[in-house]
Every structure is written in structure tokens, then in C-alpha cells.
Amino acid sequence: MPHFRNSTESYGIIAQAFHWLVAVLVFAQFGIGVYAANLPVSLARLQWLSYHKSLGLGILALVLLRLAWRVANPPPPLPDVMPLWERRVAGANHRLLYVLLVVAPLAGWLYASAAGLSVNWFGLIQVPDLVAKDRELAEVFKALHIGLVALIALLLAAHIGGALRHAFVRRDGIMHRMLPWKPDRKS
Numbered sequence: 298m299p300h301f302r303n304s305t306e307s308y309g310i311i312a313q314a315f316h317w318l319v320a321v322l323v324f325a326q327f328g329i330g331v332y333a334a335n336l337p338v339s340l341a342r343l344q345w346l347s348y349h350k351s352l353g354l355g356i357l358a359l360v361l362l363r364l365a366w367r368v369a370n371p372p373p374p375l376p377d378v379m380p381l382w383e384r385r386v387a388g389a390n391h392r393l394l395y396v397l398l399v400v401a402p403l404a405g406w407l408y409a410s411a412a413g414l415s416v417n418w419f420g421l422i423q424v425p426d427l428v429a430k431d432r433e434l435a436e437v438f439k440a441l442h443i444g445l446v447a448l449i450a451l452l453l454a455a456h457i458g459g460a461l462r463h464a465f466v467r468r469d470g471i472m473h474r475m476l477p478w479k480p481d482r483k484s
């Protein structure tokens with residue numbers, strides 16, 4: 298029976314939906330960002346950058362909602378069968394990912410503002426600039442944005458590697474805590 302809230306054993310369907318939605322959008326966002334950044338100066342580049350900026354602000358809003366849900370619904374603790382150091386590393390990775398998923402889009406928004414590339418959210422809402430146009434500042438925020446998203450990519454690689462190890466090497470059921478279906482016995 299699916300449950301909305303997290304239990305002590307597993308994530309509820311709201312936390313699972315946030316997790317997989319943010320995962321898919323962040324992957325798409327990486328692809329669109331790299332693609333747009335490598336296009337020659339053109340209308341197409343502006344259009345793809347516009348999708349990237351709109352999607353990025355959408356991700357920021359979703360991550361803030363997800364964090365609010367997490368505060369109201371603490372995640373199920375990692376089981377004692379996992380060594381303490383692994384539980385600590387996994388917890389630190391999760392917390393750092395949350396911080397970066399807030400700070401990296403903010404750096405992108407600061408960059409777009411300083412570069413004079415104001416965001417019109419999917420052509421629907423004119424989003425205010427965070428700072429006035431300033432070329433030098435724009436270069437600083439651009440480097441910050443790229444550095445932070447590179448760090449997200451590294452942490453995600455460790456996160457996905459760890460999850461796959463639980464699913465296919467250890468088969469300890471940790472991966473299933475984030476999946477809407479459960480095996481009859483331990484995976």
C-alpha cells in the first residue's frame with residue numbers, strides 16, 4: 298500500500314516523486330546547458346539558453362519545496378548494518394547535493410542578471426534580475442555557476458554509484474526505499 302509520508306523503513310511517494318522528478322530535470326538541464334553553451338552566437342543559442350534558465354528556476358523552486366517536505370518528513374535512517382563511515386559519507390553527500398542544487402541555480406540566475414540575459418520564465422513571467430548589468434561580475438558568476446554544476450556532477454556520480462552498488466552488489470534493499478515498488482523478499 299503506497300504511503301504519502303516517509304516511514305522509518307522507506308520513503309513515501311511524495312519524497313519519491315520529488316526525487317525522480319528532480320533527477321530527470323537535472324539530467325536534462327545538464328544536457329541543455331552544455332548544448333546551449335557550445336552553440337555559436339545565434340537565435341538558436343538564445344532560445345536554448347532561455348529554456349535552460351527557465352528550467353533552472355523551475356528546478357530551484359522544486360528543490361525548495363522538496364527541502365520543506367523533507368523538514369516536515371525526516372528521511373528513514375540508514376540501517377545499522379551499513380558501516381558508520383558509509384552512513385556519514387552518504388548523509389554528507391545528500392546534504393551537499395541539496396545545498397548545491399540551491400546555490401548553483403542561484404549562481405546561474407546571478408550570472409544571467411549580470412550578463413543582461415534577464416529570465417522570462419517560459420515566456421510567461423518576467424523574472425526580476427538579482428543584480429544590475431556588470432560585465433566583470435558576470436564573468437565571476439559564470440565561473441561560479443560552471444564550477445558548482447561540475448561539483449554537482451561529481452557528487453551525483455558518487456551518489457548513483459553508491460545506489461547501484463546497494464541494488465546489484467549488496468542487494469540490501471536500500472535502493473528500494475526510493476522506488477515505488479517493493480520486492481517480495483530482499484532484492
Ligand code: HEM
Pocket residue numbers: 323326327328330331334335346349350351352353354356357398401402403404405406407408409414416439442443446449
Ligand atoms: C540545477 C540547475 C542548473 C544546472 C544543473 C545547470 C547546468 C549548466 C551547465 C552544465 C552549463 C554548461 C556549462 C558549460 O559547458 O560551459 C550551464 C550554462 C549556463 N547556465 Fe546553467 N544550470 C542550472 C541552472 C541555471 C539557472 C537557474 C540559470 C539562470 C537563470 C542558468 C544560466 C546559465 C547560463 C546563462 C549558461 C551559459 C554559460 C555560457 O554563457 O557559456 N543555469 N548550466
